[in-house]
Amino acid sequence: MSQLSGLYAIWLREVKVFFREYSRLIGSVLTPLLWLVVVGKGIGASIEDDASFGGVGYDTFIFPGILCMTVLFQSVFYGLYIVWDRKIDFLKEVLAAPLHRSTIFLGKVLGGVTDSMVQVTIIVILGYFIFPEVTYTVRSLTVVYLFMFLLAVTMTSIGLIIGSRMESPEGFSLVVSLVVFPMYFLSGALFLKRNLTSEAPYLYWATVANPVSYAVDAIRYTLLRGDGGRPIEAFNEFGLALDFAVLGGFCLVLLVIGTWAFRTMRL
């Protein structure tokens, strides 16, 4: 019981801090919009045949990828706060509490996931007005949020694990950039993974090993519909069941590693 109120306290602190810093909210919406409008429209204008991207415009095509990008970046960079918390003495106050390290880790993860969900929701809402091909139904939104949640938990864990081992914010940013950009570009957010099999098979296998790919796959297949609301089979690259199993697996493994990382974290 006391672990539960401790979990709630840690989560509540993160959420309060998040909503008190407006700049974080605004900044996080700007980048995805740039991608959608400038990159999406810009490259989209040079593509003659929409059929290469499953029959939708390029900006629509990357929309699910940009949702994942928002979650990915937001979640991983959330680990930066643990580096700051350790530099100042605030974390000691938490670590000296009669709470398990796993409770502390889980509370931090939930805090980061909440931040990411709030921010991606803004993009989801904007998408409704920008892209007519995007279909929001109760079912599609449930699937989309399930996968974004799993992705957020996975990525927040990675961020916190790296953060628990880094001494300085600069070091953290450097290491995280090395992780986050390959994960983003190799997720199929900006292209169809299937086309890589003949052109560059090693890149294809890199996308297969990337947890973000499975979120992009599931969300694109669920969200983008063809004429008459039929699913577009070109977007069904891995299949929803496999997407769920793999991403869920990554999620669990990283939660375990994260708990271990917090248990062995030095101040």
Place this chain on the structure above:
Amino acid sequence: MGAIETHGLTKRFGELVAVDNLNLDVAEGEIFGLLGPNGAGKTTTISMLATLLGLDSGRASVAGYDVIDKPAKVREQIGIVFQDPSSDDILTGHENLYLHGLMYGVPRAIIPQRVEEALELVQLKGREDDLVRTYSGGMRRRLELARGLLHHPRILFLDEPTLGLDPQTRQRIWAHIESIVAERKVTIILTTHYMEEADRLCDRLAIIDFGRIVALDSPQTLKDTVGGDTVQLEVVNVEAAATALENLECVSRCETRDGRLDVAVQDVAQNLPAVFTAAGEIASFSVRNTTLDDVFLHYTGHDIRDESAEGVAKHMHRVRSVNR
């Protein structure tokens, strides 16, 4: 059963021995001080007792629980005020206290009442809904003191509670600490490198230098061992004066520092003329009541603030770099 017991407590950082074979026995309800210069191992000791840091050898029990075997039990019994500010400055004082209550297992129904109590104790009523970043250093310290007490710990650790505060604020914090002790039965372990602080607050005091206890007793007894008040003399012929003074019966100690003599004299009012006679030609003099500074000097051979002493500086630098 003492509130805190340690046997041979030792912590190493690489080849540096930060805490060296420390034996403590703190009684329930006592204010116990750890006095020493920066880098003496005070914070490391507290971190080990609060289960934030592992230990390399020896044993330590807090509130009857072993810190290695039962860290969760220990953490239920203690409160800590850390050396550096650890309140969340983007939250209000009230929010900081409320979250602390949740984290430290105070039942939700009684948290509001505890928060009120705590705010009253440290006189922060009226400012509790302001962000902590608008607080002064002293207010922030008081908030952290209130927070450390919110869950009614049996043992409270205060790590340099008045570090970097101005003299008036320091006096107020001291008054708050004294009222805490008067109001409820709580054992306090306090680290400090301010002599006045240790002198005013502590029932007993361990003087720590390079991770070891060099003396342990009540402040008064420690001062008595130094042997009377100190007469500082600047004399023309230092060596002759020192020899003559050491032969006087009323002089318990005579030390030369920076070409100046520090002479511990019993019953100064009576014996001052004899001291002057023995000292020969005097350029200047002053008489000072014994403080814990003298005690520290007496036991360690160096001044507590004498950070230019090479050994201390080097030691400190290494401790600092390890703690970062």
